[in-house]
Amino acid sequence: MAKRGKNTGGKRIAQRMNVIGWTFTAPPVVLFLIFTFLPILMAVLISFTNYDIINAPKFVGLANYRKLLKDEFFWISLKNTCVYTLMYVPGGLILSLSAALFLNQNKKFVSVFRTLFYLPVLSSTVATATLWFWILNPQLGLLNGVLKLFGITGPAWLYDSKWAMIAVVMMSLWAGFGSNMMIFLAGLKGVPGTLYEVAKVEGATRWQTFRYVTWPSISKTTFLVSTMLLISSFQVFDQAFVLTKGGPGNATITLVYYIYNNGFNNLKMGYASSISIVLFLIILVFSILNSKLNKADI
Amino acid sequence: MKSKKMKKAKSVLWYIGAILISLATVYPFLWMVATSFKPEAEIYQNSLSLISSAFSWKNYRTVFETMPFGRYFLNSFILAASGVITNLFFGALAGYAFAKLKFSGRKVTFSILLTSMMIPSVATMIPQFLILKFFPLVGGNNILGQGGNGFINSYGAIIIPGAVGAFAVFFMKQFFETLPDELAEAARLDGCGELRIFTSIYFPLIRPAAVTLAIMTFQSGWNNFMWPMIVLNSEKNEDHSGGACHVPVPV
Numbered sequence: 001m002a003k004r005g006k007n008t009g010g011k012r013i014a015q016r017m018n019v020i021g022w023t024f025t026a027p028p029v030v031l032f033l034i035f036t037f038l039p040i041l042m043a044v045l046i047s048f049t050n051y052d053i054i055n056a057p058k059f060v061g062l063a064n065y066r067k068l069l070k071d072e073f074f075w076i077s078l079k080n081t082c083v084y085t086l087m088y089v090p091g092g093l094i095l096s097l098s099a100a101l102f103l104n105q106n107k108k109f110v111s112v113f114r115t116l117f118y119l120p121v122l123s124s125t126v127a128t129a130t131l132w133f134w135i136l137n138p139q140l141g142l143l144n145g146v147l148k149l150f151g152i153t154g155p156a157w158l159y160d161s162k163w164a165m166i167a168v169v170m171m172s173l174w175a176g177f178g179s180n181m182m183i184f185l186a187g188l189k190g191v192p193g194t195l196y197e198v199a200k201v202e203g204a205t206r207w208q209t210f211r212y213v214t215w216p217s218i219s220k221t222t223f224l225v226s227t228m229l230l231i232s233s234f235q236v237f238d239q240a241f242v243l244t245k246g247g248p249g250n251a252t253i254t255l256v257y258y259i260y261n262n263g264f265n266n267l268k269m270g271y272a273s274s275i276s277i278v279l280f281l282i283i284l285v286f287s288i289l290n291s292k293l294n295k296a297d298i
Numbered sequence: 299m300k301s302k303k304m305k306k307a308k309s310v311l312w313y314i315g316a317i318l319i320s321l322a323t324v325y326p327f328l329w330m331v332a333t334s335f336k337p338e339a340e341i342y343q344n345s346l347s348l349i350s351s352a353f354s355w356k357n358y359r360t361v362f363e364t365m366p367f368g369r370y371f372l373n374s375f376i377l378a379a380s381g382v383i384t385n386l387f388f389g390a391l392a393g394y395a396f397a398k399l400k401f402s403g404r405k406v407t408f409s410i411l412l413t414s415m416m417i418p419s420v421a422t423m424i425p426q427f428l429i430l431k432f433f434p435l436v437g438g439n440n441i442l443g444q445g446g447n448g449f450i451n452s453y454g455a456i457i458i459p460g461a462v463g464a465f466a467v468f469f470m471k472q473f474f475e476t477l478p479d480e481l482a483e484a485a486r487l488d489g490c491g492e493l494r495i496f497t498s499i500y501f502p503l504i505r506p507a508a509v510t511l512a513i514m515t516f517q518s519g520w521n522n523f524m525w526p527m528i529v530l531n532s533e534k535n536e537d538h539s540g541g542a543c544h545v546p547v548p549v
Contacts, residue, residue: 014400017399017400017401018401018402020395020399020401020492021395021399021400021401021404022401022403024391024392024394024395024399024492024496025391025392025395025396025404025407027388027391027392027461027462028388028389028392028411028462028463028464028466028467029392029407029411031458031459031461031462032410032411032414032464034429035422035426035429035458035459036414036417036422037414038425038429039421039422039424039425039426039429040417040421040422040425042425042428042429043421043422043424043425046424046425053428053431099319102312102315102316102319103316105312107309107312107313109313109316113316113319113320116319116320116323116324117319117320117323119323119324119327120323122517123327124520124521124523125521125523126521126523131326131327131330132326134330134333135326135329142325142326142329174322174323178323231416231418234418235418235419235420237420237524238523238524241524256420259420259423259424260524260528263423263424264427264528269424269428272424273424273425276420276421276423276424277421279418279420279421280417280418280420280421283418287416
């Protein structure tokens with residue numbers, strides 16, 4: 001009898017716990033359902049319609065996807081996004097890791113330099129882009145001014161379709177390497193010092209120490225950083241929007257920019273949704289590839 | 299003796315390198331500040347210099363005179379600050395529940411929330427806009443979500459979808475997990491309610507983590523550009539990032 005009483009009491013407590021737990025976690029769960037889960041379902045559905053906000057949507061089957069394959073601008077923006085990613089991901093990885101390795105030592109003022117290296121991260125993309133708009137100015141800009149000191153005549157950067165994307169990548173690297181550098185610094189702190197001592201005793205060169213001690217030890221950090229770089233670079237928008245508006249001659253129009261143009265400027269929600277689904281799949285494939293690649297390395 | 303000399307030379311080289319890199323990250327900011335005080339004519343004459351011969355506040359006056367920049371600034375601040383408050387409170391509450399309360403379905407719910415961090419925001423951007431626009435009974439909408447603008451063009455369009463992100467929950471959970479369970483058990487025996495256990499025992503213990511989250515949330519809210527641009531299109535509601543876009547730049 002007493003045992004039974006205790007049991008139902010336990011059940012009551014467990015039930016109370018459930019109610020409290022669900023109440024405490026309700027806000028993020030409800031927001032997730034309304035603003036992430038529902039939108040994904042909707043995006044898939046809308047991509048099969050010709051929805052334009054004003055008129056009622058009509059089911060058009062795969063028409064949007066078929067149109068996509070023949071859309072010259074889709075391919076241009078896909079190519080531009082890939083070019084950006086191909087430059088930005090390795091560039092960002094190398095730059096932030098080198099900066100972290102450079103700062104990972106016991107010297108005076110290291111923390112001051114760490115702050116100074118991090119400074120660009122604190123500025124918003126729009127402010128940074130406005131600043132770089134001037135830095136890259138062919139006649140008056142800082143960059144061509146510095147190049148002139150070395151006797152080099154700089155290109156027209158944002159006004160030259162050959163150089164515009166490179167300029168956008170340069171700005172993004174400058175603006176973003178600090179945050180990944182911080183993550184790498186945290187990762188480097190986690191490498192056991194004994195490994196370096198062994199490497200020193202064994203007479204390993206600097207490169208060997210990096211290749212066989214540091215690099216394998218920070219593989220988890222590298223994976224984290226490269227995944228974030230990949231996901232963010234496929235979604236590049238702010239920089240291109242503020243710096244070049246996609247120009248010159250569509251040289252910097254990116255996929256997200258094209259989605260924005262179709263969906264919010266031309267109200268072609270159905271078509272824009274189909275592009276974002278394609279982009280979503282591209283990011284998914286690259287994220288999986290990246291995790292496979294990194295697992296093979298561990 | 300020789301190796302000591304080499305070490306010193308290496309150290310000097312390191313400092314030279316560090317200063318050069320710092321120059322590359324800091325100089326553009328100084329240059330921006332300097333240029334902002336230059337009269338227009340001088341910008342074209344000696345654009346590289348940091349020192350202006352004719353220091354003037356004119357550019358700043360123009361910014362505030364030609365557009366409601368104070369308003370943009372206030373908007374950015376309100377939006378970023380509300381994001382901090384809601385993310386901190388709801389993020390901590392849910393993070394605490396996932397870390398410390400044993401309720402059924404918590405593992406599944408948490409992993410679903412975590413995967414949502416991997417979904418690129420652009421894929422959900424258009425439906426989110428539609429959901430906000432056709433939200434029932436808000437902004438002139440009827441129960442079917444027709445007739446008005448819903449949350450579009452109001453602070454709600456930014457505050458509500460971003461009220462508590464999976465990142466805030468995940469971040470908070472990591473810190474609550476490091477605290478012992480015994481604190482809650484003891485409080486429960488004393489008859490303390492669950493909400494009080496959270497607010498007066500556990501939450502004060504993770505204050506450093508909360509501050510970090512607050513700074514990160516504020517920074518991302520302050521720098522947010524694309525989403526505010528899409529959902530706020532009246533001048534009154536624009537934030538400073540959007541406002542900066544209106545500045546006509548001479549080419």
